Amino acid sequence: MVTSLGADPCLGADGGRPEAFRLRSRRERSAATRCEQASARRRPHVAHWRKWLVVGPVLIYACVLVLAPLSALLVGACSEGLGGLFAAPADPAFLRALWLTVAIGAVVLAVHAASGTVLAWVLVRHQFRGKRWLDAAVNLPFAVSPVVVGYMLFLLFGRSGILSPLAQRLGVQVVFAVPGMVLATLFVTLPFTVRELVPVLRAFGTDQEEAASTLGASGWQTFRSVTLPALRWGLVYGMTLTFARALGEFGAVLVVGGGIEGRTETATLYVYRALDERQYVAAYSAALVLGLMSLLLVAATELLKHRTPRAEE
């Protein structure tokens, strides 16, 4: 039923009142009847004006809140000609920053794909004391401010931090370096895969796993050939969200990484620095590139959502 606004016969000016039927041509009437039947299946007595009383404000709100700023960004990046669009992609500093962002995202993705699956498994299939606390701890990074996350790592691994001797012995610099930024991003993205997998795992149940182990499959075999395929789409979906979040992380990597140009500057930090130095076209086009990457990710997740059997819609 997704038609363009003007072409929808269900939205006739008369609101589909039956009295108006006599005055219509046969073609109009059959179209109207089809609509009437369709809406009768959905909701017999919802008048159209009432529907648009709810839908109209919602659409206006969504457009003003989300779409208008988005188009402003597009217009702004083009303000100095189409060449401005490519200001950031042509800047080697931006490419280096983007590369660092993607590299951090990839590491985080690999870690969370494994640990997220294990965590979800533990949360769904095992009963133990402190499970509630574990559950809450997994959600916490969602609510803690990213600046605070960066600052915590700063305290842990900074000059007088309690873990800095350990880091020194291992020979890694954490603060103002890439390892710290990876840790910060890991913290911030912890909930995403777990939260995606827990409902899938719960809905999947244990029947098939029990059947497999009754038939002599080992624990690992069961997991690999029974559980994992069931989790596949949930995992992909969770990982897309994780990557999108890692791509856009800003506060935590700013505090722990310091945003040193060429060394710890991610794509978001590049935008921040460009704004600071009043290089607006570069900032806008870099923001646009980041925004577009996120849009593609959302489009991908939308596609995946339709392939996963989830009762969301």
Add this chain to the structure above:
Amino acid sequence: MTYVVALVVLPLAVIVLDALRGGITGFLGSIRAPLPWHALKLTLWTAAVMVVVNAIMGTLTAYALVRFEFPGRRALNAIVDLPLAIPTLVTGVMLVMLYGPQGALGGWVLEHGGFRVIFAPPGIVLALLFITYPFIVRSVQPVLVDMDRSSEDAAATLGAGPLTVFRHVTLPAIALPVLSGALLSFARAVGEFGAIVIVAGNIPLHTQTAAVYVLGEVESENRSGSSAMSVVLIGLALVLTLAVDLLHRRAETDEW
């Protein structure tokens, strides 16, 4: 288990210990100083305004998405997810371009409404609304889908008007998910940094929020200030997360 403890609990413990080094009075002193106190109040009231608007519009959006067919429904469904993916910093840049002094709408608002949006509290509220738009919608939507509609139909058959039905039948059923979505967006708003630092600037006693304050104190190496404010933010996050968790548990045991 160890992994979560190492990744989440250990850093939290360190920061709490650091904040309490000066004792409780030292901690309170660093919070009650004019700068952090104003930042904290600003953070809380902008988040509160956001929650009220978001609760109304988010619930309406979920209702529209579930109950009505209309052109652009699928597009709206996708738009709701956008703020989850767009980096918050980019959100800030977008809002400045639209509502900034040179922006398409900013000049108009300044001329006709007489107030600034960007580098002022309204910008903060707008940024928070953008970022938290999905939370209430996505929390209410599945409940509306699963809801048994026979009681709504029964009420309507018995002569209740649509508003009465909504208020007495639908609303009680979705009250918990609205509340948990609202708490979630509040928690997210209190910690928000990327969008706000761009939209609000960093004007102490005017547009400096709690998270931006922490950054300033870290940069000027004032550890007592940044640790104390961090602990407040963590405490808020902890309380709100636990509250959301509790609501989810209630929702699982209650059958509607």
